[in-house]
Amino acid sequence: MNLPLTPSQTVGPFLAIGLPWPDGPFVVPEGSEGAITITGRVVEGAGEPVPDALVETWQADPDGRFSHPDDPRGAPAEPGPAFRGFGRCPTGPDGSYRIVTLKPGSLPSPGGGTEAPHLDVSVFARGLLDRVVTRIYFPDESAANAADPVLASIGDPARAATLVARPDPADASGLCFDIYLQGEHETVFFDV
Amino acid sequence: MAAHPAAAGAQPASTPPPRPSLTVPSYERQTGVNPPLDFAGYRSTALRAPHQPLVLLPHRLTEITGPLLGAELVTQADADLTIQHAGEPLGQRITVNGRVLDSDGRPVPGTLIEIWQPNSAGRYRHVVDNHPAPLDPNFTGVGRCLTDSEGRYRFVTIKPGSYPWGNHLNAWRPAHIHFSLFGRAFAQRLVTQMYFPGDPLFFQDPIFNSVPEQARQRLISRFDLSLTEPEVSLGFAWDIVLRGRGATFFEPPEDRR
Numbered sequence: 001m002n003l004p005l006t007p008s009q010t011v012g013p014f015l016a017i018g019l020p021w022p023d024g025p026f027v028v029p030e031g032s033e034g035a036i037t038i039t040g041r042v043v044e045g046a047g048e049p050v051p052d053a054l055v056e057t058w059q060a061d062p063d064g065r066f067s068h069p070d071d072p073r074g075a076p077a078e079p080g081p082a083f084r085g086f087g088r089c090p091t092g093p094d095g096s097y098r099i100v101t102l103k104p105g106s107l108p109s110p111g112g113g114t115e116a117p118h119l120d121v122s123v124f125a126r127g128l129l130d131r132v133v134t135r136i137y138f139p140d141e142s143a144a145n146a147a148d149p150v151l152a153s154i155g156d157p158a159r160a161a162t163l164v165a166r167p168d169p170a171d172a173s174g175l176c177f178d179i180y181l182q183g184e185h186e187t188v189f190f191d192v
Numbered sequence: 193m194a195a196h197p198a199a200a201g202a203q204p205a206s207t208p209p210p211r212p213s214l215t216v217p218s219y220e221r222q223t224g225v226n227p228p229l230d231f232a233g234y235r236s237t238a239l240r241a242p243h244q245p246l247v248l249l250p251h252r253l254t255e256i257t258g259p260l261l262g263a264e265l266v267t268q269a270d271a272d273l274t275i276q277h278a279g280e281p282l283g284q285r286i287t288v289n290g291r292v293l294d295s296d297g298r299p300v301p302g303t304l305i306e307i308w309q310p311n312s313a314g315r316y317r318h319v320v321d322n323h324p325a326p327l328d329p330n331f332t333g334v335g336r337c338l339t340d341s342e343g344r345y346r347f348v349t350i351k352p353g354s355y356p357w358g359n360h361l362n363a364w365r366p367a368h369i370h371f372s373l374f375g376r377a378f379a380q381r382l383v384t385q386m387y388f389p390g391d392p393l394f395f396q397d398p399i400f401n402s403v404p405e406q407a408r409q410r411l412i413s414r415f416d417l418s419l420t421e422p423e424v425s426l427g428f429a430w431d432i433v434l435r436g437r438g439a440t441f442f443e444p445p446e447d448r449r
Contacts, residue, residue, distance in 0.1 A: 003433045006410050007403040008226045009385040010234075011323045012370060014316040018308025018334045020371060021265070045239040052320075058258060058378045068257035070377065072214060086259035107253050110214045120254045120378050127236030128401050129227035131383065133249070154247055181240050189242050190249035191221075192379055 008131070011124040013052050016090055019124075020054075021122070024088035027057065027101035032082065034062065034102050037124055037174045038136065038165065040093040042123060045182030049095025053125035057087040057099050057136070064105025074107075097182070103138065109149050116144035116151070118163075120192075123179055132189045136177050137164045162187050210251050213404075217377040217437035218251045220295060224404045233398030235359050258378040262304035262338045271337040273349040275404055281331035283312025284351035286423040288386065288413065291343045292373060298435035299343025300380075306372040307335045307347060314353030348425065354393060366393040366400060373432060380434040387412045390426065 011019070028035055038057075042050040060066055061083055065076035087099040107115040119136040137145050145151055145164060154160040162185065168174030180187045225389060229241040249255065274281055292300040310316045313325035327377055331350065339345050352367045372386040376379065387400065389412055392399055400408060412434075419427025 002220075003436075004295060004407065004410060005222050005225045005295055005296055005381065005435060006384055007407045008382060009403075009411065010236075011372075011383050011397060012385075014308065014310075014318040015370070017316060017318045017332070018306055018370060036276070040279075045243075048239075050240065058254060058382075060254065066257040068260065068376075070217065070256050071253060072216060084259065084261070084368060086261065109215050109252055110216050113256075115252060118254065122378075124239060124383055126236075129229055129231060129237065129241075129399070130235065131381065132229070132242060135350035148325065149248065150252075154362075155251075163251060179327060182243055184336045185245050186242055188244070189246050190256060191246035192249045192251075 008129065010126060012063065012098070013126040015054055015124065017086070019025070020037060020090045021088060022057040025097075025099050026103050027059070027087040027099060028083050030100050032100075032102070036101055036103055037168070038099045038119075038177055039168065039173060039174065040097060040177040040179060041184075042091050042125070042179045043095060043181065046126075047091075047183065049091070050106075050125055050181065051091055051093045051095055053091040053097075053123055055089050055091065055099070056122040056124070057074065057101070057119045059085055059101065059120065060107055061085065062102050062105050062106040064117075070124070084120075085088050096098055097108075113146050113149045114144070114147060116141050116148040118150075121179070123189050125181075128181075131184065133192045134179065134189050135163050139167055139175070173176060175188055197212055207270070214253075216251065216253060216256045219256070219272050219377060220438055222435075227327050227402035229399065231402040234402055242324040247277050255379045256377050258374060258376055258380065260302070260304070260376065261374065262336075263399065265304065266336045266338055271293065271345075271347050273302075273333065273335045274349065277330040279330040281311065281328050281350050283328075283331075283353075284350060286351050286428055287419060287421070287425050288347045288349065288369065288373065288428050288430060289416075289419050290345060290430040290432060292339050292345065292375075292434065293343055293433045294375070294380070294434050294436035296438065298436065299339070299341075300339045300375055300434060301339055301343055303339050303376065304347050304374050305344075307341065307349075309333045309349065309352040309369040310355060312353050314355030316328075325353070348363055351388070351426075354391075355361050359398060366391040366397050371432065373434065375434040382434055383409060384432075384434070386430050389413065389415055426440050
């Protein structure tokens, strides 16, 4: 059987009445041991912030495991109920979002190789007829990033570098990751 | 693809046999389904649609897993948008009923569906909606539910009104309800809109018409008299199909969530 898929439509300008959750930005509760904060802005082609976007993240736990029946390696050894793996944050008037999480572990890649620690990211907004998907990588993982098959598939190292977060000058354990939908600094987006 | 780092210095005599290689399903890629990101008729795409080509991302562990959320987020009452306030909202009471399936025809059970919509006058309860139609004190326009073991869902609500928007002169959105679905994998995530049959506004709506022509009808619900409750509500049916993993990926039914 091969049923025809339901098409995507834009999330529109009023997603804020339906999609934000009070605890959405917290993949782990704030203040959890090892918690890191990822902040950034969503920016459009004229350099203006996007104040009506939704940023979602999905990632492995610090051991590189997923609490999910489709992970062929099985469940995490010690499932952490406080770790949801998923984050969701609407952007503010200045286009900013904020996710509190744990740094994920690296992952074995089907067919060999190792994926560097990363978060998958979806961005939804008015003007986006489908979500756009990108990844956040970690600046302290340069060797792992250099061996990552997804970063390698981008080809142009300068473009691949747009997926590596920056240390947050204001937060020793924080990272900054801006998402440029368009323009000179356009983020790499994936056909997932 | 880069070789596995551990393979570089391997000593055949002393190393354990290699682990079996990791096999994961791949969610299918149907063409002619989704709208292009850059669609001139919808003006908001102009500064927001990426210009660089998307980079193909073969599905790996992060894409074939996803949040299995919802039980803690949803109460039974969240699926009835007409009982969230002291009084009943104004408008035509309807139910929206359907199943969430994957393209292999398998139901997607226990998955979170979130909906939001304007009231019967075409006004969203949102600070930036300045359409001068009345707010309804008895209608928020937000609902949630989890699909059941057969992938079924059901919402009780009121029929949303159409509303004007600034995309072009005399632009009006066809009546619609926004839907957000997770499925069971990051690759299945879908945000879309459900429309109503016979809407006279389809022809001028660039958001609806951004979808390839052969796929547009899939966004339109069907009126169903058998779902219509006498003296109570009109029934509409709308099934949602998420990407499947193909017939080759075998999984016993009892392992499914």
